[in-house]
Amino acid sequence: MNAPSPDQSGSPAVELSNLAFRWRGAGPWLLEIEQFTIARGERLFIRGPSGSGKSTLLNLLGGVSVPQRGSLRVLGHDLARLGGSARDRLRADHVGFIFQLHNLLPYLSMVENVVLPCRFSALRRERAQARSGGIEAEARRLLELLDLGGELFARPVTELSVGQQQRVAAARALIGSPEVIIADEPTSSLDADRRHAFLALLMAECAAQGSTLIFVSHDGALCDEFERVVDLDSLNRAAPVEGPRA
Amino acid sequence: MRSILALALRSLWNRRFTALLTLFAISLSVALLLAVERVRTDARGSFANTISGTDLIVGARAGSIQLLLYSVFRIGSPTNNISWESYREIADHRDVAWTIPIALGDSHKGFRVLGTTGDYFRHYRYARTRELTFTAGRPFEALYDAVLGAQVAEQLGYDLGEPIVVAHGAGAVSFVEHADKPFRVVGILAPTGTPVDRTVHVSLEAIEAIHLGWESGAPLQGLSLPGRDRADLTPKSITAFLVGLDSKIKTFRVQRHINDYRKEPLLAILPGVALQELWDLMAVAERALLAISGFVVLVGLTGMLTMILAGLNERRREMAILRSVGARPVHLFALLVSEAVGLALAGAATGLGLLYLGLAAVRPFVARNYGLYLDIAAPSGYEWSLLGGVVGAAFLMGLIPAWRAYRNALTDGLTVRV
Numbered sequence: 001m002n003a004p005s006p007d008q009s010g011s012p013a014v015e016l017s018n019l020a021f022r023w024r025g026a027g028p029w030l031l032e033i034e035q036f037t038i039a040r041g042e043r044l045f046i047r048g049p050s051g052s053g054k055s056t057l058l059n060l061l062g063g064v065s066v067p068q069r070g071s072l073r074v075l076g077h078d079l080a081r082l083g084g085s086a087r088d089r090l091r092a093d094h095v096g097f098i099f100q101l102h103n104l105l106p107y108l109s110m111v112e113n114v115v116l117p118c119r120f121s122a123l124r125r126e127r128a129q130a131r132s133g134g135i136e137a138e139a140r141r142l143l144e145l146l147d148l149g150g151e152l153f154a155r156p157v158t159e160l161s162v163g164q165q166q167r168v169a170a171a172r173a174l175i176g177s178p179e180v181i182i183a184d185e186p187t188s189s190l191d192a193d194r195r196h197a198f199l200a201l202l203m204a205e206c207a208a209q210g211s212t213l214i215f216v217s218h219d220g221a222l223c224d225e226f227e228r229v230v231d232l233d234s235l236n237r238a239a240p241v242e243g244p245r246a
Numbered sequence: 247m248r249s250i251l252a253l254a255l256r257s258l259w260n261r262r263f264t265a266l267l268t269l270f271a272i273s274l275s276v277a278l279l280l281a282v283e284r285v286r287t288d289a290r291g292s293f294a295n296t297i298s299g300t301d302l303i304v305g306a307r308a309g310s311i312q313l314l315l316y317s318v319f320r321i322g323s324p325t326n327n328i329s330w331e332s333y334r335e336i337a338d339h340r341d342v343a344w345t346i347p348i349a350l351g352d353s354h355k356g357f358r359v360l361g362t363t364g365d366y367f368r369h370y371r372y373a374r375t376r377e378l379t380f381t382a383g384r385p386f387e388a389l390y391d392a393v394l395g396a397q398v399a400e401q402l403g404y405d406l407g408e409p410i411v412v413a414h415g416a417g418a419v420s421f422v423e424h425a426d427k428p429f430r431v432v433g434i435l436a437p438t439g440t441p442v443d444r445t446v447h448v449s450l451e452a453i454e455a456i457h458l459g460w461e462s463g464a465p466l467q468g469l470s471l472p473g474r475d476r477a478d479l480t481p482k483s484i485t486a487f488l489v490g491l492d493s494k495i496k497t498f499r500v501q502r503h504i505n506d507y508r509k510e511p512l513l514a515i516l517p518g519v520a521l522q523e524l525w526d527l528m529a530v531a532e533r534a535l536l537a538i539s540g541f542v543v544l545v546g547l548t549g550m551l552t553m554i555l556a557g558l559n560e561r562r563r564e565m566a567i568l569r570s571v572g573a574r575p576v577h578l579f580a581l582l583v584s585e586a587v588g589l590a591l592a593g594a595a596t597g598l599g600l601l602y603l604g605l606a607a608v609r610p611f612v613a614r615n616y617g618l619y620l621d622i623a624a625p626s627g628y629e630w631s632l633l634g635g636v637v638g639a640a641f642l643m644g645l646i647p648a649w650r651a652y653r654n655a656l657t658d659g660l661t662v663r664v
Contacts, residue, residue, distance in 0.1 A: 059659040064569065084656075085574050092572025097660060099570070102563055107260030119249040120572030172571065 011076030013180050013212040014038040014061065018070035020238075021056055029238040031056045033070075036235060040179065043203060043213045047220050048232030054216055057232070058184055061214070062095060063087030075179055092121040096173030096211070098202075100185035103169035104157045110148065113157060114139035114172045124176020135175070142171035146201050163194045170202050177209040184216050192221075199225060250577055254584040257564070261557060268550045269593050275546035276597025276636055279539040280629055281604060286532050287628075288620050293525060296440045297488075297517050299371030300346075301497050304328070304336065304504055305486035307511035311527075314520040317348055317486040320358040320441050324350070327483035332510045336489070339503070341496045344369045346488040349453045349481060352412045352424070357398045359412050359446045361453030361481075367393075369490055372440045382406055383433030386449050389479075392429040393447040396437035406431055410446070412456060424456040439619040451479040489514070547640055550589050554582060554647040558654075565651060566660055575655040579648040586644025587637060594633045598625065 016036040022029045031053040038044055048054045059065040060072055063079050066087075072079045075094055079087055096117065104113045118125035118135045125135055132138035143149065146167040152160070157168065166186055173181050183202070187195040199215075199222055206213045215226065223229045258265045297318050305313040306326035315321040337345040346369055349361035367378050367385045383406050386393055394404060404410070408431040414422040429448060437443055491500060497516065504514035565578050573581075602622060609620050625633070 055659065062570070062660050064659045085576070088572065088574040091570075097570040099660075103567065105257075105564060105567055107256045116568075116571040119253075120574075120577070 011073065012037050013040045013042065013075060014214070015073040016070070019060075019067045019072055020069040021060060021065065021067045031060070031067075031236055032238040033235055034237065036230075038212060038214065040212055041210055043206065043227050044215065045223050045226035045229040046214065046216045046232055046235075047218070047223065047229060048216065048236075049218045052232040053236045053238065054184070054218075054232060058182060058216065061180075061182060062097065063091045089121075092117065093123040094179045096175075096178040096181045098166070098169045098173045098181070098183040098186040100188050101162070103172070104160075104165055106156075106158045108157065110143065110153055110155070110157055110160070110168055111136055111139045113168055114143060114175055116172060117175055117178075121176060124178065127176045131177070138175060139171065142174055142205070143168065145205060146171055162189050163198065166190065166198060167201070170198070170205070174205050174209060174211070178211060180212045180214065181206055182214045182216070185218070186215075187222065188217065188219065195222060196225075250580050251584050251588075253568075254581050254588060257561075257581070258585055258588065264553050264557070265589065268553045269589055269596065271549045272543075272546040272590060272593025272636075272640075273596035273600055275539075275543040276594050276633070277600035277604065279536075279543050279632060279636070280597065280601045280625075282535050282539040283629060283632060284601065284605070284620065285618070286536060287626070289618055290525060290532075292439050292618055294518075294521055295373040296521070297370075297372060298374050298376075299369070299490065300488045300517050301491045301494060302489040302501055302504070302514045303486060303517055303520070304489060304512055304514045307513045310513065310515040310520050311524050313486065313513055313515055314517065314524060316350065317488070318441065318517070320350070320360075320445060324485050327485055328487070328512065329483050329510060330481050332507065332512065333484055333487055335509075336504060336507070336512075337487070339500065341491050341493070341500050342489055343492050344490045346370060347450060347481075347484045348486045348488070349450055349483075350485045352414055352453065352456070354398075354410055354412050354446045355402060357395070357402075357444055357446050359448060359453075361448055361450045361484075363450060366447065370442070370488075372438050372442070376438070378438065378442065379436045380433050381436045383431070386432055386447065386452075388430075388432075389449065389452050389455055390427060390429045391432040391448070391452075393433035393435060394431055395435055395441075395443040395445045395447075397443035398446055399431075399434045404431055404434075406434070412446070412448070427456045437613070439613070450481050450484065454479045454481045543636055544639070546593070547590065547636070547643055550586060550640065551643045551646060554585060554644070555650070558582075558647055558650060562654060562658060565655055566658055569655055569658075570660045575652045578651045578655050582648040582651050583641065583644040586640045586647070590637045590640030593640075594636050598633070 014037065016033050018035075019031065019033045020029050021031045046054075046057075056065065060067060060079070061074065063074070063082070064087075066072075066080050074090060077090055079090070082090065105116070108116070115128075115135045115138075118128055128135045128138035132141050140153070143153075148164060148167055148171070152164070157165065160168065166189070170183075170186070173183070181202075186202075187198055190198060203213065203225070205211075215222070220229075303313060303317050305317060306324055306328055308325045312322060312325075316324050333345070333347060336342065344365055346362055346366050350358060352359040364385050370378050372378075380393075381396070383393070392410060398404070409428045410431065411428050412424045414424065429452070435442060489500070491497060501514045501516070504512050568578060568581075569575075605620050605622050609622070612618050612620055
């Protein structure tokens, strides 16, 4: 694999400078960030209501979109200078995602869902194998750590509760120890008790793997549990635009 | 890429109801296409195999296809007969090895009665080199002996010894029968897949004998001439005759000799050439049929395209999840192309299965009613290429949803709000 190697181990997890992005390279700027750095291993809460440029930021961090101006470095790799497939590889190898809802492919089993990243990244497959001897064994280990053991394995993922589904998604983001975990409103569909439980499990596992956790939410209720909290509104100098793409 | 294939299969299975309907449509259309192709080639083969080993067919001067139709296929009637003298003269030509005289005009329950000689059973060939064989009995010897084609015996339920009455004229229903001179079945031929199966064979002398006293075209009332049974039964005329030559090289010379025959206007045709001419007449219909079944396959594949395209919007989240776990747009492209190709492959395979099931089911019926022997053989090279064409077309069609998914993947990003 000619994927970007994680050689820049001294560089920060994420480094933005003079970054600006607009939809299809035209229209108003959706995101303008002068300077922003996330250290490796940091657990960061980014608070932003919808329309604050949250999805845009996530797509940029995931390497799906590219900024028109400025630089965006993930683990030292300048995404603007990488081609589309190199950015896709960087995401596959080093970034795990958890979304608010519907994270799972309904036609795969719990374990099959968890090992999906290993199907697209040789690096994560190797790391998972190194850890548990096999990717499925590693998936089971993570699922059990997240309290999803035993008879649940046999059940179709569509029969899992929302909280259980979110934990499967967390296991999938964690498998193969990616350097960066990005969680986009992962707790918004959970009730208050389960939010804290879910977050505690997620943080413990991130700490165990040394992964950087970027937690994005409009709801500040969980702020207290993070080392650093950033308001996207104050970070983003572009005027907030209401709309589905913002 | 292997995991993409596995994902494509799982994803299809998740939508198995629509996928199976689509698969069903494709396999039916593929089965139809192959069936048309199979019937087409078998019909052509069976057609070309109707008569072999005969160098020339000779009849009264008319169209060559007409001569072929009545002498070989027992379709239509001759415009004129050939005199016995002319026949004998050509049969005695030094280049002629054997001849088979044919006298038509009577029938039995809709099956043509053919008057001939024992040479018919010796020299008639079909399917390149195959000879006529008997499943029961022997060639005719006595005057009122009859030999039945396989289909005649089967359809009418006749066995050896069965008395049959020959009717005057070729129709299925005749009001004038040679009831005073019944025949007796002495032989039944093995099936050949040619018009021989639908023919009742008797001797030329018998044809002559049953028409004694019919000089006016109908039996003379109250006039029975038993004594004339032993009269001279040498025919005065025959309908046509088949000629085998000593050497094929002489074919054109003998043909010219017959066509230039002065005492009577005769026509000699080469069976192979006439068969080809006749088949060419039907080739347009045959090609049209193949084209139609080709379009049916196109309809089946369009159904598949519709299914995949319609599902694409509902599957944007599925695509976004795959993107978020590291799938590149090219993976999604491959996912959708392999869905289309996978459906087409499965459709082609089940279509092939349906074809063989269908062939096995209709084979006895088609053989009995149309004299067409459908071959249950492995697919021919051309059939494989048709199947390949179906899969290739599905691949090309799969590019359309694949391209859309690719575009969506680039614009949708990781978060789809559906």
